[in-house]
Amino acid sequence: MIEDIARKIIFDIKPYVPGKPIEEVERELGIKDVIKMASNENPFGPSPRALEAMREALHKISMYPDGNCFYLKDMLAEMLFVEPDNLVVGNGSDEILKLLAEAFLDPGDEIVIAQPSFSEYEFVGKIMGANCVFVPLKDFTHDLESMGRAVTEKTKIVFICNPNNPTGTIVTKAETDDFLKQLDPRVLVVFDEAYYEYVEDEDYPQSLDYVGEGQNVIVLRTFSKIYGLAGQRIGYGIAKPDIISALHRVREPFNVNLLAQVAALAAVEDQEHLEKSIQGNREGKDFLFSWFEKKGINYVPTQANFIFLQVGVDSQEVFQEMMKLGVIVRTGDIFGHPDFIRITVGTMQENRRFTECLEKVLRNQKAKL
Incomplete structure (x- = not known):
């Protein structure tokens, strides 16, 4: 059997x-x-420019794509005011979640997750044999204070979906600042910002500032939502170089297809x-x-x-x-x-x-x- x-x-x-x-x-x-x-x-x-870029690249699909996503990372680095070695590109941000689990979790480690939130956090944790610690939402929003109390010496990763799926709520900059100040700096915090571009609340944290400060965080964003490229499967993460380097050790070669890369490049330019x-x-x-x-x-x-x-x-x-x-x-x-x-x-x-x-x-x- x-x-x-x-x-x-x-x-x-x-x-x-x-x-x-x-x-x-x-x-x-x-x-x-x-x-x-x-x-x-x-x-x-999707952007009409993205569709046109894919049409123009069709004749190249007999070739392997750029395994380093050089041009896309270069453009993202310029747009986000970071360096290319702060970036990892994945087959959707879902793949980066899996890379994080493969790079950082051992059996018996703990991850802290709000409930309800995006189910992939539990999925990638359990694949690696980690224990999932669930913290109920408060008023349909991440309860960062309770999530902080749930952290133990076994905790490796805390996932913060911001805005949260399925509720659409956010945690504010003040709440996030307080949470990070009290957190053991060895714990990796994942800010999943798949819906970042839609946020209009001025209290939303600018999480890239935490990356710039060298904190143990990674920010995930995607081309699946506002950019309309869900079918092409492409997302990216921003973190300090040593975190990115660890992810590249477990990343498959040629993980992002050619058409996804050219579509994402064109979509970024279509404001x-x-x-x-x-x-x-x-x-x-x-x-x-x-x-x-x-x-x-x-x-x-x-x-x-x-x-x-x-x-x-x-x-x-x-x-x-x-x-x-x-x-x-x-x-x-x-x-x-x-x-x-x-x-x-x-x-x-x-x-x-x-x-x-x-x-x-x-x-x-x-x-x-």
């Missing part, structure tokens, strides 16, 4: 379950015109598309917030491109009924909130369709009670 030869720890790992793909829903239900508001993708798509995406998200949030308040639906104010809202009935039933109407959402039960759903802010057309469908589903669900 496979259980006799596989590593025992892997049977304690819950596989990641992504948002349901549009193609799968259309195939299973025999419907068309499905919209996906489940995986926090950019509804405005117009970035601003369009930010403005579209802002308008979408305002519309949805207003609708929720009008309908008496509780929601968590977000600094990201998704909203965590309380539907008041079984989220799995809402998910199934919304899917029949051609709208894919994310259930809250996987985050420990069975009467919540998480939705991506879409285009205005998608947002209006979502509200119309949700109103119909909730009316039908409540009629059953």
Whole structure:
């Protein structure tokens, strides 16, 4: 039996379950015109410059990509006011999470994670045999004070998802400064900032300052969200050179494909598309917030491109009924909130369709009670 030869720890790992793909829903239900508001993708798509860059590079795909991502790192270094040796590029920031675990965790080490938060932190920790210490959110936000108290001599890594997935909340600069001051400097802090570009709160910490101060931190960002390149799988981390060097020791060669690299380079240069995406998200949030308040639906104010809202009935039933109407959402039960759903802010057309469908589903669900 496979259980006799596989590593025992892997049977304690819950596989990641992504948002349901549009193609799968259309195939299973025999419907068309499905919209996906489940995986926090950019509804405005990638930069036209990124698409053109990939088209122009297609003739090169018989060649291996640049394993060092030289040109992309050079541009990112200039944009972020860091040096290229402060950067690592990965096959999505998910890969960098796995590299961190492989480079820094031994069996029996501890990692500290907010709950609920991004499930990949638990996944990469358990792969390496680390023990996960979960600290409940406070008012849907990381409780940094309690997370600090959860640190022991066995703690190797603390994960801070900022803004937090699934709640969209942030920890402030003052809270983060206090947390780092009291933390054992040997503990590595991972600031996962996948939704960094969407944040508008002035109290948001500028985490690259901690890197510049030489602290034991790494900041993760991605091209999957606001840059609209989720399908190309490319993200990056910023840290002091010795942390980056450790990650390169466990990084696979040619881990970032050629088309992803050229697309990311072009996307960084297209500030117009970035601003369009930010403005579209802002308008979408305002519309949805207003609708929720009008309908008496509780929601968590977000600094990201998704909203965590309380539907008041079984989220799995809402998910199934919304899917029949051609709208894919994310259930809250996987985050420990069975009467919540998480939705991506879409285009205005998608947002209006979502509200119309949700109103119909909730009316039908409540009629059953």
